[in-house]
Amino acid sequence: MKKFSTLEDFVGTHFIYTYDNGWEYELYVKNEHTIDYRIHGGMVAGRWVKNQEVSLVMLTEGIYKITWTEPTGTDVALDFLPNDEKMHGMIFFPKWVHEHPEITVCFQNDFIDLMHESREKYETYPKYLVPEFAKITYIGEAGKDNDEVVAQAPYKEMTDDIRAGKYYDANYKMMNK
Numbered sequence: 001m002k003k004f005s006t007l008e009d010f011v012g013t014h015f016i017y018t019y020d021n022g023w024e025y026e027l028y029v030k031n032e033h034t035i036d037y038r039i040h041g042g043m044v045a046g047r048w049v050k051n052q053e054v055s056l057v058m059l060t061e062g063i064y065k066i067t068w069t070e071p072t073g074t075d076v077a078l079d080f081l082p083n084d085e086k087m088h089g090m091i092f093f094p095k096w097v098h099e100h101p102e103i104t105v106c107f108q109n110d111f112i113d114l115m116h117e118s119r120e121k122y123e124t125y126p127k128y129l130v131p132e133f134a135k136i137t138y139i140g141e142a143g144k145d146n147d148e149v150v151a152q153a154p155y156k157e158m159t160d161d162i163r164a165g166k167y168y169d170a171n172y173k174m175m176n177k
């Protein structure tokens with residue numbers, strides 16, 4: 001398995017992981033300040049997002065932190081230990097996302113106004129906090145700024161297809177467009 005040592009090792013990497021509460025997520029480190037992600041299981045399964053601006057740092061050799069705040073008002077802090085195939089996520093959901101998760105289940109890039117309207121219309125507090133460790137079940141070297149990694153809505157067998165090598169070709173492009 002690839003050994004992660006530097007920030008460059010992390011940027012361009014594509015991960016699938018399952019939190020201990022059973023929620024399955026997929027995240028692509030697109031470049032030094034951007035991620036794309038898809039949510040396959042849990043409270044907001046079906047949601048997917050491209051070009052989320054993040055803060056990304058290497059804390060120490062092979063250990064990385066990604067943090068951001070979303071248009072929904074959700075804050076997220078993720079710590080990746082890819083050499084141990086582990087990560088830890090802390091999600092700070094506004095009250096409204098916990099009460100109306102279905103509003104956020106979409107390709108968010110097409111619904112930014114709705115996210116902004118909803119975060120004003122509904123309540124923020126008390127926030128719903130989800131701190132969980134996760135097991136990384138897939139690590140792919142997708143390269144930087146690859147727009148084909150997260151380019152389709154999640155479907156039921158998607159993560160199995162990716163893990164089985166049935167989704168991306170040798171150049172990490174989608175096989176079935």
Ligand SMILES: C=Cc1ccc(O)cc1
Nearest residue numbers: 025037074076078089091
């Ligand atoms: C709310 C977004 C989000 C994306 C990835 C992750 O691991 C946790 C939350």
